[in-house]
Amino acid sequence: MKPKDRAFTTPLLLLRAKQLGLSVAELNLLSFGFLMDLLTEQGNDSFEYPNKATQEDIDSFF
Amino acid sequence: MKTNITFKNTTIECTCNALTPILYREIFKKDFFEQLLSFTKVKSYDKIVENKNNPEAAKTIDPEDAAEIMRRSQVISEIAFIYSKQTEITDVERLMNLGKIDYYSWLSGFENGTFSDSSALSKIIELWQSNTTQTTESKNV
Numbered sequence: 652m653k654p655k656d657r658a659f660t661t662p663l664l665l666l667r668a669k670q671l672g673l674s675v676a677e678l679n680l681l682s683f684g685f686l687m688d689l690l691t692e693q694g695n696d697s698f699e700y701p702n703k704a705t706q707e708d709i710d711s712f713f
Numbered sequence: 714m715k716t717n718i719t720f721k722n723t724t725i726e727c728t729c730n731a732l733t734p735i736l737y738r739e740i741f742k743k744d745f746f747e748q749l750l751s752f753t754k755v756k757s758y759d760k761i762v763e764n765k766n767n768p769e770a771a772k773t774i775d776p777e778d779a780a781e782i783m784r785r786s787q788v789i790s791e792i793a794f795i796y797s798k799q800t801e802i803t804d805v806e807r808l809m810n811l812g813k814i815d816y817y818s819w820l821s822g823f824e825n826g827t828f829s830d831s832s833a834l835s836k837i838i839e840l841w842q843s844n845t846t847q848t849t850e851s852k853n854v
Contacts, residue, residue: 688849698852
């Protein structure tokens with residue numbers, strides 16, 4: 652894991668929750684871990700997943 | 714996360730979730746994460762608390778350490794207050810508006826020293842940790 656120098660604070664928690672579109676009332680329904688999972692998945696949205704070979708790719712290879 | 718926590722002889726029904734840090738910040742004007750992290754700075758906390766309850770050893774406690782015990786006991790009781798209210802009150806607007814007066818009247822219902830018990834801190838942290846379980850891995854590591 653890369654070192655992080657930005658401390659996680661309560662305002663940052665609320666900012667990230669609002670960026671996810673969650674209301675304060677909705678936070679009362681989620682565990683903190685689940686919220687962090689949502690943030691992780693949001694970060695994963697920008698990940699460039701490697702392309703999987705299609706049947707066409709395999710056929711052209713042979 | 715919901716559980717019963719016993720502080721000395723008093724059992725409190727406790728709940729914590731993603732709203733807990735926001736309630737703590739709103740009601741006590743302090744950062745929840747900063748307060749939790751500050752507990753890791755003094756390693757001999759349990760020893761200090763044990764010595765505080767021993768009249769002979771208490772004489773040797775450094776005044777700065779004694780002040781630290783007071784501060785920590787207060788933070789533990791503040792977090793226990795939030796945990797307790799999250800169980801009692803489900804209306805978020807009411808939770809956000811809990812004032813200090815509610816806290817002090819709630820606190821007055823406990824025996825003096827209840828939250829300075831050496832096991833109180835670990836119980837507070839254990840419940841918070843059980844609420845932080847993650848199952849998703851980042852692809853950007």
